[in-house]
Amino acid sequence: MKQLTEGQRYKLEAYLQAGKKKDDIASLLGVHRSTIYRELRRNKLRASDKYDGDYAQYRYELRKSQRSRYVKFTNIVEAHARTMLIDLNYSPEQICGRCKLLGYPMVSHERLYQWIWKDKQNAGNLFWYLRRRGRKHKKRGNKNKDRGWVKNRTSISERPPIVDTRSRLGDLEIDTVIGKGQKGAILTINDRKAGFLWTAKLPSKEARWVTTATINILKPYKGYIHTITSDNGSEFAGHMEIAKELGIKFYFARPYHSWERGSNENLNGILRQYIPKDKEFKYITGERLKEITYEINIRPRKRLGFMSPKEAIAFKNMKQFKKYMEKFK
Incomplete structure (x- = not known):
């Protein structure tokens, strides 16, 4: 998908201010007309706002910084994942989420599961560190049907x-x-x-x-x-x-x-x-x-944005905590 350069964004702003049509601007910039329409749709705060080259470049760079990057499962990444799985008892999703929060390179949690199951096929023991070790849930059914009833309960x-x-x-x-x-x-x-x-x-x-x-x-x-x-x-x-x-x-x-x-x-x-x-x-x-x-x-939790409960409790200013949590909704 074609993206405008920073210089083209400033030219686009000037052409729009001069009253030029979008199709003509596309020809002047040497791009397809759909690139211009997409740029105007994605890089303005509101549809009714005027196009601003500086703000458009900021939005582009922000999206680029948030884009998930391909990470190779190198020996260093594997060693980091192994430590978090075995020593910290983190789940693959917790490993991935915590590394993302701290800015460490890490593969996806699906890739980590593939790594663990391949290790199991090769007679390894990494799967023992999973919370349920691959077991399926068992339904409780009525096995506790004879449990005692407590008096004066409030539902x-x-x-x-x-x-x-x-x-x-x-x-x-x-x-x-x-x-x-x-x-x-x-x-x-x-x-x-x-x-x-x-x-x-x-x-x-x-x-x-x-x-x-x-x-x-x-x-x-x-x-x-x-x-x-x-x-x-x-x-x-x-x-x-x-x-x-x-x-x-x-x-x-x-x-x-x-x-x-x-x-x-x-x-x-x-x-x-x-x-x-x-x-x-x-x-x-x-x-x-x-x-x-x-x-x-101190284990990270997905619903806390991969902070730990101890870290969440440490937020004495609950407005600060809520502002932080907004990032993960």
């Missing part, structure tokens, strides 16, 4: 609409991850907006342990948090005590509607990347769980 249908918009910090989701053989549990709490995660190792998922741990974790944030949403597990029977101690509202998702706590489900999946289902929690120390939680909180 998610009564939750303020602002929570769905993820426009403020302090709207949380909560769940428990159970160890091998139903022994031991890990409490997971996350902020819906920033994706920041808190965890605690528990002796079991009994309501008394969950209630105490939740209050201890969140008490320092009292006054800054607004709501918590959980599933209907009996471990949240102490929801009224939690709500009273923290001065918040506690809501329950509809049964078998895991997507209503989608952020928490996603984070539990990331946690399982570090602690597989066949691992007994007795081997996971509190210190190791802190390390894992920290690593998860």
Whole structure:
């Protein structure tokens, strides 16, 4: 597709000011008439604006700088991708997005998947570092149909609409991850907006342990948090005590509607990347769980423009954060 040069843009501006017709200008500049019409359509802020050669050149250079460039999968690029995959537990999409944010050369996430699957065919182990290792999702179905029902629940249908918009910090989701053989549990709490995660190792998922741990974790944030949403597990029977101690509202998702706590489900999946289902929690120390939680909180997230939750929380000026996020919509 033919593009005008910087000099041709200044001549185009002068010819237009002189009242020359667009077809005549095309002949004078030695380009097809469609090039002139395309230039006028693409390089003005509004269709009604006068054509300005300086502004047109600026728009052209801006598009050029934002254009994705072909990157060869060199040994250096591969080594960088391998480090981020293995040492940082980033997904191919996170590797690609984070490198783009930082200005590092990186191939597309599709190319990274091709590289990983080729390695698997050659008896390599890179696929073990993928979050699901290529496994397909299993439907939960009604396997939890006999779970206990919690009294005095407030349905998610009564939750303020602002929570769905993820426009403020302090709207949380909560769940428990159970160890091998139903022994031991890990409490997971996350902020819906920033994706920041808190965890605690528990002796079991009994309501008394969950209630105490939740209050201890969140008490320092009292006054800054607004709501918590959980599933209907009996471990949240102490929801009224939690709500009273923290001065918040506690809501329950509809049964078998895991997507209503989608952020928490996603984070539990990331946690399982570090602690597989066949691992007994007795081997996971509190210190190791802190390390894992920290690593998860510094992993880039696509919906945060490939910033990490820790970086997103660091934006004290929320207007600045919103302005930053506008780039990625």
